[in-house]
Amino acid sequence: MVDALKCLLCACVVCCVGVTEALLQHRRLSPYNPRLLNPLRDGFSYRTLNFTQNVDHFGFRNTDQFQQRYLVADQFWNHDNGPIFFYTGNEGDIAWICNNTGFLWDIAPEFKALLVFAEHRYYGQSLPYGSESYANTSVLDYLTSEQALADYAELIRHIKQTTPGTANSPVIVFGGSYGGMLAAWMRLKYPSLVLGALASSAPVWQFEGLTPCGGFYSQIQQIYESVSPQCVDNMATTWLAVMGCWPNDLDFLTKTFSLCKPLEIKLDLGTLMDWITTVLVNMATVNYPYPASFMEPLPAWPVQEFCRDLKTPLTGKPLLEAVAKGMKMYFNCTGQAACLNMTKHATDYFGDRGWHYQTCTELVMPMCSNNTKMFYDIPLHWDMYVYSFFCHAALGVSPRENWISLQYWGKEIKSASNIIFSNGLLDPLAQGGVLETLSPSLIAIQIPMAAQQLDLRGENPADPPDVRAAREQEKNILTNWLYGWNQE
C-alpha cells in the first residue's frame, strides 16, 4: 500500500502498472495460497461430470449457459440415502483441490458418504466464456460469490433430483479458506439444501469493520519470532540491503537470487521486495509439520528451514545471500528449477486472474500494519481510496468494501445453525475467522499447532495431536447432525 501511495506521487504510468500488479499479486497470495493442499494420492478415484448452469442467476437478459465441472466418488456411498459430502470449490482447479483434500476421502468410508467436488465458476475448466472468460468486465460480471453459491444450490438440487437414492440424503458442505467461506455462506443462505457446513480456515470476518486490519502481518511476524527473533531482525534489515544494491549492484542481486530475468532499474525494486514478502507470508501460511508437495515441494516446518541461516546478525551482501538461500529452498527445494521467476507466484491450477478480480470487487479484506518490522512497508496503511484506485486502474472495476458484511450477516450470525468454524492458530488469517463458539450449533474449533486448513488435509503420521483431536471433534459433530437428521 505504501508502494501504491508512492506510485500516486510518481505519476509514472509504467511504474504504476508494475506496482499495481505487484500489489494485487501480493494481496492475492497472502490469504489463499493454493500450495497448502495435498498432492494427488493413490486411491482417489472419481468420475468427472458437467452440469449446465445459467451464466446469470440474478438476471434474465443474458441467457447464456456454461458447463460447470464436478467430480463424484460413490464407491463409499450407502446408495440408500447415505449422506452427500459436497465440497464448495474455491479459486482453483477442482481436480487439484479434490486430490488435495484428504480429510473427506479419509472419512467417506466411515460415513458411507457420496463425495461431490464442485468447481467454482471462472476457475479450472468451468469457464463461462471459455478462453474469453477474462476478456473484459462484461464477461467477468458473473464472477461473484452469490453466483457461485447459486451454482452449488442448483447442482445440489440436480443431483438430488436425478441420482436414485439421494432424495432423502442429507447434504453437508465442506470448504477451506475461500471455499470455507462459501461452505458457511451456503448454510446461511441455502439451509433448505444443506444440513450443515464445515468451514475450515475461513476468514469470514476479515472484512471491513469486522476485524482490525492489523492482525495478519503481526501474526506472521510472531510465527517467525517463535522460530528465531534474530531471523525477524535480519529480515527487517533486508529491505535496506536490497535498496543499497539499487541501482549499481543489480547483477549481484540477479545472480544471488538466481533470477531468470535480469533486474531492471525502473521496474523491479517493488517487484523484488513484494516477491520476497509473498514468500514470507506463504511460508507462514503453509508452515506444516511434515514435508508437503505443493507446486514446489517443501520440507517440514518451512519457516524453520527458511530461518536456518538467518539466526545470527547479518548485514549487506551476506544477509542477502542468506535470504536468497531461503528463497531457493522455498521455490527449488528439490533442485529442479534452473532459475527463479519473480512473476510466477502459484501453480497454474490456481486462478490468479479470477482471484484478483474477486478481491477487487466483493472480497475486500483490509490488511495493515503499524508494528511488523520484518516487512519493508511500515507503516502499511489500509486506504480504501487507494485500493479502489488501483483496482480500477488494473481491472476496470471498483470494489464495494461493505457488501460482504451486509450480504453474509457480518458478526450477527447467531440465528444460523450447524456450522463448524475450524481455525489453525498458526494461520495468519485465523484472526479473521470465528474463533469462539457462538451457540451449541455454531462451533469454533481452535487448532493451536495447525497452519491453514491442516484439518482438511489427509491424515499424516506427523500430524500434531491437536489436529487429530480437531478431526475427531469434527467427525463427532457431523455424526450428531446426521443422527438428528435421521431422527426427524
Place this chain on the structure above:
Amino acid sequence: MVDALKCLLCACVVCCVGVTEALLQHRRLSPYNPRLLNPLRDGFSYRTLNFTQNVDHFGFRNTDQFQQRYLVADQFWNHDNGPIFFYTGNEGDIAWICNNTGFLWDIAPEFKALLVFAEHRYYGQSLPYGSESYANTSVLDYLTSEQALADYAELIRHIKQTTPGTANSPVIVFGGSYGGMLAAWMRLKYPSLVLGALASSAPVWQFEGLTPCGGFYSQIQQIYESVSPQCVDNMATTWLAVMGCWPNDLDFLTKTFSLCKPLEIKLDLGTLMDWITTVLVNMATVNYPYPASFMEPLPAWPVQEFCRDLKTPLTGKPLLEAVAKGMKMYFNCTGQAACLNMTKHATDYFGDRGWHYQTCTELVMPMCSNNTKMFYDIPLHWDMYVYSFFCHAALGVSPRENWISLQYWGKEIKSASNIIFSNGLLDPLAQGGVLETLSPSLIAIQIPMAAQQLDLRGENPADPPDVRAAREQEKNILTNWLYGWNQE
C-alpha cells in the same frame, strides 16, 4: 391458458398478442390486486426521502445508481432505540401503499415505533432509468426480488448508520401479498438486519412444485357459491351467452356493458371474457365486510352485491344484462365513470408493466382448474411451455419456474425463525400461503372471515372479530420479539 393454446392453433399474430396481453393481465391481477388497500386517511404524516442505490447489487460492470424513495414517520418513535417498523414495498407507488396500510399507523404509538415505508425498485418514483426503465430487457434486467431485498438491506443499514438513536433499534419488516413475501424473505436472507417479519397474505408457496395449481380458482368459486349457488350457475352459462352474441350482436354487448370502445370481431372475444373473469377474481380477493375505496369505491361484501341480480336462473340477454350490472357496480359504483374500459384494470399507482415482467421471470405462480364451472376456460391447464412461449413473445424473457423455490427455501423453512404468516381464508391465494404453524417462532394465523391483507388495513368498526383477534395476536408476538431483543 386455454386461450393461449387456442392462440397457438389459430396462428394469428394479432390474436396472439391480444390474448397474450389478456393472459398476462389476468394473471397479474388475480393474485395482487392493489385495490384492496385503504384510502388515504387523515393524520398520516411522513417525510419523503431518497437513498442512492446501486442499480446492480450482484455485478460490478454496471455502476449506475438511482434514487430509491422511502417514507419516514417518526412522530410516534422513542428516539432512544425504539423499534423500526419497516414496510418492504411491493409492486406499486409507496405513498399509496403507505396511506393504505393502516395497521402500522394504528400500532406505531403503542410500540413507539419509527415507521419506514420503502419503495420497490421499478415502481412508483423509484425508477432506475427514469421513463426509460421499461424500455427493453437490458434496463429491466435489475427488476428482481433479490435486487429489491438488497435495496432494503442497504437502506436499513443506512438508516441505522445515519439516524441517531437507531443503532440498537430492532427492525421488524412488514408486507402484504408480494410485499409479504419480501418481508418473509428478508428474514430468511438477512436475519442479521431484521428481528422478525409479519408476512400478511403472502403466497410464498404458490410456486412450482410446492402447492397444487388448482386451489386458486376453486376457492374463488366457493366464495361465490357461499353467497349464491345460482350466481355461480349463471356465470357458468354467461360465457356461452357472450359467444352467442358473436359476431352479430356486438352492438348489444358494447351498449350493455357501457364499453368506451366498440367491440371488434377479431380482437375482443378473449379480451371481454378475460375482463369479466378478472373482475370476478378481484371481487373475491377484496371481498371486505365494509365499503372500501379502491380505484373505484366498492360497497361492503362486493361479491354479494355482484350476485344480487344473479340469484335466479337466467339465460341469453337478460343474463348478460345482470352480469353487466354487476360489472358496473364494480367499476362505477359511485356513478362517476361515463363508460368502462376493458384495457384498464387497476389504478395508475399500481405497476402493471413491472408486475408483468416479474411474473414472466422469477415469480411464476402456476394456476389451473379442472372443476370450476364458473370460469369459461375449463379445463384450465397449466402448461409451462405455453406460459414461457407467451412471456417470450410479449416481453422477450423466459421465466425460470423453479428459481424461487430454490432461492427462498421452498417448504424447508424450519431453520428460519420469527415470521408470522397471516392469511385471510377468504383470500383465493391463501392456499399458497403458510397456513400451519411450523415452530414456536414460525407462526401461522388463519383469519376465516378475512379477504386478502385485511389484517394490515386500519381498524374499522365493521371488522369481524377474527380479524381483530388476529391483530391482537400479531401485536402480542411483536411484543414478545421485542422483549426478547431487549433482554439480550
